[in-house]
Amino acid sequence: MSKRALFNVTVAGTNITTALMPVLLGLQVSDKVGTHTDSADLEIDDTDGRIVLPQIGAPVAIALGWDSEGMRVVFEGTVDEVKSSGTRSAGRRLRITAKGMDTTGRAKEGQQRHWDGATVEKILREAATHAGITQIEIDPALRNLTRGYFEMRDESLIAMGERLSREIGGNFRLTGGRIVLSKRNADYATAIAATWGQNLHSWDIAPRLGRPQFGAVRGRWYDVAAGAWQIVERATGIDVPSVYADRFARSGALETTQQGKSDAATTARDAGEGTVVIEGNTAAVPDGICTVSGTRPGVDGSYRIEAVTHTLTRAGGFVTTLELKQPQLGAGTDARAETTAPVSASANVPPIIDPDATGPF
Template identity: 40%
Template sequence: MAWTVSWKVFVDGQDMTDGMRPFLTGITVSDKDGTASDTCSLDFDDSGGQLKLPKDGAKVQVYLQGAAVFSGTVDTVRSSGSRGSGRTLKVTAKGFDAKGKVKEPQSHHMDDATLQQFLGKAARRAGLSMVIDPALAEITRDYWSADASSFLHMGQKLARELGATFKIRGDKAVLAKRGTGESAGGGTMPIVVGRVPGNVISWDIAPLTTRRSFKSGVSRYFDRPSASFKSVSLDTEIEGADAINEVRSLAADEGQAQGIAEGRKSDSKREGGEGTVELDLEVTAQAEGTFMLSGARPGVDGSYRIAGVTHKADRGGGSTTSLDLKQPEGGAGKDDR
């Protein structure tokens, strides 16, 4: 069967598209919101066992419909087969080199420094450049410590604490404020439009979920000048919520407590709804971008934050994009009829 979607695959900078065309049967690319690495799977018909395995650590770039949808490093190669169903080869790549220094423990500290200075230093030790959202970069603390943590662990921990997205792609690490629809550099993320009828194949959306809705986020810290425990509280602005989301751990100071409380506020808004939607292939979709839905029904139509994107292209079955959705806004969750 012939492909119905345009694709290209580069390995270590070399265009391998023509050589792969007789054997490649499927492409799957996943872009998550920072909780996991971007991944890509290439499925091959390996009936004759004639395919050469990619070398360890090979760099892979994938394009769909002319757009770059993945760049990373080969992580695993898996051969499967049985007596009655032939042989297949699956090549899986991750958004960063899992054998690199991103997982190496670091032991260093900084006094009276910004988040940009501290995490930038940790990134350089891991062999990466660092881009931090301006809203987070100037956070200043009197003491930062790596505490024998890897750069990967430090980035993920700070992202959870600050309500941010942490991502490593190739040789660049990014820490962006979550839920704003903007990139770490301040630019607007792509907006994807879904229409029913139109490019929407299916949807399964709960525009209102209350389990993780809180009235406010509270973080406690010990104030040294007054020798007493104090707290920072931020209203989440969620209508009808009564419960208070108090963080169990103690913050180091008021600045950290403020950051943690803001992170809890962001999380509560983000978890106010959830769902999935499947579209005709939409290569512009990115995690943390905005999805605008229309034509489904009142109370479901509106805007959502994209938490994850999966592009699938199949030699015999066309191509689709699946979105994981969070943070309903713009009328989603409200039926005003």
């Protein structure tokens, strides 16, 4: 028996699911690590103008799921844009775009402030207070990291949060009226399976990429007391000879070390990449793990989820697209290379004959 996809959409406190059912052409929710917020798009057949035009800033909540499993909220945010379009051939369309953060709020407003010897938690909380945000979730491993000196020069909370997260190896997000600062490459969620013959629709994966790989990362800071530059180097765990050097000097050994950890985590994450499309799965979240199987040796293995996109359409049903990075647990390594002798490329190729020579060469 086939499963039936379910959805639920609430706008400005009103459940519009019933009104949407006969006119919804497509729904998409996207969430990506390293971007400040998630997004949602609804495309509606607007022939009869059945849906009341939503106001910018109106709260939006979207849930997706299956009739046999129930639904889960995959998006909370506010309306960012409403666009009407129409042609003689294609008819009338209404597209509603929503963002996880309130794009009309003060989070995008520049601030002038600085901190001396402050923790990451203090910096974020004080900057968030100006933006009217009180809910802040910070990974315990990042909460008490300190900055010798940190400033905002007409910088928004969004831009500052993303910059700070890059320095300390975190991922900054502002969604549903709250700030989330998670640790890069941490294990927060249960692994999602993408198995050929079961839930895997398609894959497009490069399990190893040469250019982003570095065997070590290097940073520097100026020691005033010694009157000399100090170098801090950290291995990434990747067996290549190249070294990534941070372009900017840091204020001290502590911040140089923290930046090195962040750069090493980024290098490990970027070592491979790919995309899989699976049956709709609302348990998939950015920074979680996806275990791919049934493709081929060297590609099967575990990967870090970089981005999650849920799509519901009339033609394609409910599917989830996962952008993958950071190959792990065998991904990128064909174990057969260690046990099987390689086959010569010229084993079955006839010799080349030079008509001016006396024999093959």
